Amino acid sequence: MTTSKRTFFYQPNPLTSTICWSWTFILLLLGIIFWLEVTQFSWITLFFFTLFTLISAAQLYFRKITIENGQFMVGHVMNPNWLRIPMHNINNLHAGKFTISFDYQQNHYLFMLPANSVIEINGIINAYQ
Structure with a gap:
């Protein structure tokens, strides 16, 4: 971790x-x-x-994913309140070449990222589960 x-x-x-x-x-x-x-x-x-x-x-610039202290935080352009997800609550994690998707509280999230970021995020989330 x-x-x-x-x-x-x-x-x-x-x-x-x-x-x-x-x-x-x-x-x-x-x-x-x-x-x-x-x-x-x-x-x-x-x-x-x-x-x-x-x-x-x-x-x-404002579309950021920040991972810190077991929290997966997603920043949006127009919404000042970041989406905060505890990483141990992430389900059905799937990493594609340029996408990462998962489920959290009956919502499905899909993000497009560079390939090296997908690999790193996948490794970090899997380390918490």
């Missing part, structure tokens, strides 16, 4: 991730449309490009 704090960046399940990133890319497309419609770079174009950059950065 590890007591050190480990943090990983994740994306939600493929369907949710596709929906969120599609809405985010609409901001980029709106900026491009205004830019081409006016035929010069204007403040509204800058606004949409800046908004796209900020929302993209937030989606990448």
Whole structure:
């Protein structure tokens, strides 16, 4: 069992991730449309490009999985209350190449992560069970 704090960046399940990133890319497309419609770079174009950059950065930075002291904590973009799961209560753990999924209190969770993060999280959770 590890007591050190480990943090990983994740994306939600493929369907949710596709929906969120599609809405985010609409901001980029709106900026491009205004830019081409006016035929010069204007403040509204800058606004949409800046908004796209900020929302993209937030989606990448605030989606974190933190493992510390037997707790599996999942941070969300818009929700300041992290999901806290005791690792000994995780059931039906399944690690794919780029996904990790498990059940907790009759809810099914699926996260997309880099392959090396999946391997490390799988090893940490299995050490607690």
